[in-house]
Amino acid sequence: MAVSTIDGTIQEAVLKRSALNIRIYRHITFQLADGTSKSIVKPIADAKVAALLQPGASGRFYIFTAPDHRGIHGVRDDQGHEVFAFPKNNEKAMMIVTLFGIGISALLLTMNLFSGWAIICLAIGIPFYFIYRNIRMNAERQFAADGGYRPIATAAAAQPASV
Amino acid sequence: MADALPSYRDAGGVAIWARWLLYGHALLALGSAVLLWMSQDDYSSSFAPVAAVVALAQLAVFLATAVAVLRWLYLANANARALGADDLMGSPAMAVGWFFVPLLNLAMPYMTVRDTWKASANPKDWQIQPAPAMIGLWWACWLLSGISGILAFRIGLEFSKEAGGAADFLNVLSALFSIPAAFLLAWIIGRIQHMQSAAWPASVYN
Numbered sequence: 612m613a614v615s616t617i618d619g620t621i622q623e624a625v626l627k628r629s630a631l632n633i634r635i636y637r638h639i640t641f642q643l644a645d646g647t648s649k650s651i652v653k654p655i656a657d658a659k660v661a662a663l664l665q666p667g668a669s670g671r672f673y674i675f676t677a678p679d680h681r682g683i684h685g686v687r688d689d690q691g692h693e694v695f696a697f698p699k700n701n702e703k704a705m706m707i708v709t710l711f712g713i714g715i716s717a718l719l720l721t722m723n724l725f726s727g728w729a730i731i732c733l734a735i736g737i738p739f740y741f742i743y744r745n746i747r748m749n750a751e752r753q754f755a756a757d758g759g760y761r762p763i764a765t766a767a768a769a770q771p772a773s774v
Numbered sequence: 775m776a777d778a779l780p781s782y783r784d785a786g787g788v789a790i791w792a793r794w795l796l797y798g799h800a801l802l803a804l805g806s807a808v809l810l811w812m813s814q815d816d817y818s819s820s821f822a823p824v825a826a827v828v829a830l831a832q833l834a835v836f837l838a839t840a841v842a843v844l845r846w847l848y849l850a851n852a853n854a855r856a857l858g859a860d861d862l863m864g865s866p867a868m869a870v871g872w873f874f875v876p877l878l879n880l881a882m883p884y885m886t887v888r889d890t891w892k893a894s895a896n897p898k899d900w901q902i903q904p905a906p907a908m909i910g911l912w913w914a915c916w917l918l919s920g921i922s923g924i925l926a927f928r929i930g931l932e933f934s935k936e937a938g939g940a941a942d943f944l945n946v947l948s949a950l951f952s953i954p955a956a957f958l959l960a961w962i963i964g965r966i967q968h969m970q971s972a973a974w975p976a977s978v979y980n
Binding site for chain 2: 615638640647648649650651652674676677678679680681731734735
């Protein structure tokens with residue numbers, strides 16, 4: 612299941628670390644409408660999405676699951692915020708690995724040499740680049756297809772900030 | 775938006791086969807280690823024919839064990855999804871495929887087995903579930919067995935008889951690491967299967 616959604620309220624969002632535009636959480640726990648909770652462990656999110664991942668935030672959260680990591684790529688909250696930002700770092704990394712493999716292979720071939728490591732770079736880089744790209748495109752389609760969705764403001768959220 | 779959930783397919787029978795084959799693999803590894811130890815530096819010893827037979831049996835049982843364990847892992851991973859665990863990484867086929875991807879096979883099979891355990895323990899909210907240290911221990915033993923086996927092979931290939939002692943020692947080490955790895959994996963399979971079968975009472979494993 613590459614993409615899915617969670618409708619609920621964030622109970623806890625424990626940030627582990629930040630790196631450039633990426634936020635890596637220890638876990639994010641949601642309270643669902645039926646009163647049960649659901650956690651996502653070690654999710655990543657782009658900084659734009661992460662800004663909305665605060666305890667108390669309520670709405671629909673868009674989740675992706677890659678073969679080796681998972682994350683949140685979009686939010687539509689009950690305050691009317693709507694953000695989509697897919698973390699592309701792994702996709703870019705795989706492109707670099709592929710280009711590195713192609714470059715080294717080409718260079719070595721001109722010298723009649725061969726490197727098993729370059730082949731491993733290609734064997735990993737090419738399929739994973741397309742896997743990550745496919746997940747990103749699925750996420751974009753998922754978020755766009757759900758464009759008409761507007762979460763109903765919760766009673767707590769609808770209260771004025773100060774009386 | 776969500777993919778159709780796979781249906782539950784009872785993996786109890788495959789789990790039983792996989793566990794018995796793992797015990798057989800451990801027994802043969804022990805026999806192989808003892809024979810290697812007794813016949814070190816003596817390639818013309820009377821142990822040689824016995825060692826050859828044990829090595830062949832070990833290969834056959836290893837292949838059968840690999841088929842049974844990978845088949846069980848595929849079913850267990852699919853069944854965890856069928857029981858309601860969503861957002862598991864990859865797919866059941868990928869759970870098996872990770873074992874054959876260079877470099878990534880150093881970590882991803884461990885993560886797959888760990889996630890399958892967690893998803894079987896509480897499918898509805900599996901990610902926050904703890905996983906036992908036994909899974910890490912199994913994976914460490916498996917890697918150490920593999921690494922020492924590869925080193926023994928490379929040393930034997932490169933240096934022939936001069937380094938025969940070192941290669942034999944590494945072969946014994948590889949066999950000895952594979953024994954706890956087999957027992958731990960058999961235990962993990964049993965526990966995961968037990969958790970899944972409890973959630974699916976019609977299972978033959980009950």
